[in-house]
Amino acid sequence: MINYIICEDNVVFRKQVLEIIDRIMMQNDIVYEKHEFDNYGTEFIELMNKKCPFKIYILDIEVNGQSGIDIASRIRKDDIDSMLIFYTAHYKKYEKEMLKNKFLFLAFIDKERNYKEDLEEALTFAIKHLSMKNIIRFKSQKITHTIATMDVLYIMRNKDRKCTIQLTNDAIIVSKSLVELEKMLDNRFVYCHRACIVNYDRIVRFNQKNKTILFDNNMGIDLVSSRFRM
Secondary structure, eight states: OEEEEEEOSOHHHHHHHHHHHHHHHTTSOOOEEEEEESSSSHHHHHHHHSOOSOEEEEEESEETTEEHHHHHHHHHHHOSSSEEEEEESOHHHHHHHHHHOOSOOSEEEETTSSHHHHHHHHHHHHHHHHHTSSEEEEEETTEEEEEEGGGEEEEEEOTTSOEEEEESSOEEEESOOHHHHHTTOOTTEEEEETTEEEEGGGEEEEETTTTEEEETTSOEEOOOOTTOOO
C-alpha cells in the first residue's frame, strides 16, 4: 500500500495532481490510497503522525499562510523514510532556502514550468525506489499482494492451512503456507509459536506469565509458545 498525502489549497492544481497519481498507478500493480488536504491542520498532522506504510508527500510550500517547509521539518523529526515532493508557484523565492535544508526531499517542482511532467517523473522514481525497499510481494488466488513489512504485525497459520496476515489496520487471508511467507521476511520476524510469526519491532510488551504479546497499535495475541523470549 502506498499512501499519497497531498496538501494543496488550489482545487484545480489538487485535482490535476490526483489525476497524475491515478495515471501513474494504473501502470503499477500496487494498492494505493490518496489523502488530500487544503491546509496543514489537525487532520493532516494526525495522518502525519500515524504509522502507515510508504508515505509519499506532495506538498505545496505556501498553503493558506502555512509553510510546507516547516511541515517537512516536523515530518523528518520522526520519519526519515517517507518521500517528500514539493511544488510551488514561487520557485525562485524558495530555491535557495530549499537547497539549504537538510530534510532530504525527492523533488522541488516549479508550478509555472512543466510541473506535470516533472511530477510524473518524480512519482515514477519514487515507486521504483519503494519497490526495492522492505516489501513482500506474491500472488494468491489470482491477486497480487504488495505489502510493506513494517505494516505487518504477525502472520498466523489457519486451520485450513491458509494464513492470516495481520496488518496495522487490516487483515488478509492468503493461500500461502507459513513457511513460504517466512522465507520472504527479514530477521525482524520471529516465531512466537509454531503457527505464528511476529514482527519483533512492533512488539511493545510481552507478558511471559500470561503468554500474551501487545503490539504498538494496541492489538494483541495469545498464541505464544512457552519457549518464546524477548
